[in-house]
Amino acid sequence: MSLKDRLEVWLGDITQLAVDAIVNAANTSLLGGGGVDGAIHRAAGPELLGECRTIGGCPTGEARLTKGYRLPARYVIHTVGPVYRGRPEDSRLLSGCYLNSLTVAMNHGIRTLAFPAISCGVYGYPIADASKIAVDVCATFMQTHDVPEKVIFTLFSAADFDIYTRYLSNRSG
Numbered sequence: 001m002s003l004k005d006r007l008e009v010w011l012g013d014i015t016q017l018a019v020d021a022i023v024n025a026a027n028t029s030l031l032g033g034g035g036v037d038g039a040i041h042r043a044a045g046p047e048l049l050g051e052c053r054t055i056g057g058c059p060t061g062e063a064r065l066t067k068g069y070r071l072p073a074r075y076v077i078h079t080v081g082p083v084y085r086g087r088p089e090d091s092r093l094l095s096g097c098y099l100n101s102l103t104v105a106m107n108h109g110i111r112t113l114a115f116p117a118i119s120c121g122v123y124g125y126p127i128a129d130a131s132k133i134a135v136d137v138c139a140t141f142m143q144t145h146d147v148p149e150k151v152i153f154t155l156f157s158a159a160d161f162d163i164y165t166r167y168l169s170n171r172s173g
């Protein structure tokens with residue numbers, strides 16, 4: 001399968017995806033929040049919070065694995081994006097979220113993986129910049145790794161979907 005076929009963009013609710021794992025844009029406590037985090041905890045049920053409590057938090061830029069419980073996805077990879085402040089470390093931390101999530105996925109044989117637009121909600125990361133980081137980090141990783149086989153960028157608005165779609169189709173290779 002070519003790299004182009006391994007990267008997909010999808011408009012919709014990430015909690016509905018029957019993939020091996022979905023990524024959660026969590027906060028450092030891993031104890032739930034609003035946005036996509038709240039939606040994932042609601043759909044997964046209270047057992048997810050129970051498992052998250054045993055983890056003891058997650059530093060910004062890192063990633064942790066749990067089961068998916070009542071979700072159609074088998075696993076959830078929780079990662080913590082940076083709060084956007086326009087500093088150089090924002091992009092480094094956001095890249096870390098993608099790279100560490102991909103590494104966790106690879107280490108657990110996760111073949112299909114869906115990402116939301118990490119940090120692009122309450123955390124304020126500009127979607128155009130964030131989409132480039134998301135696509136570039138995933139493409140670079142997948143060029144040298146067979147697992148995950150497929151990454152699905154899941155966007156929650158048509159405007160965000162268009163930004164990702166345009167960047168992916170104009171990108172060479």
Ligand code: ADP
Pocket residue numbers: 012013014015025026034035036037039081116117118119120121122123124154155156157160
């Ligand atoms: P952060 O705190 O990392 O910014 P948010 O949850 O506030 O996280 O937003 C991250 C992105 O997830 C935003 O683009 C938001 O529109 C999107 N989002 C919110 N709910 C869902 C959902 N159910 N499925 C997919 N994406 C979602």
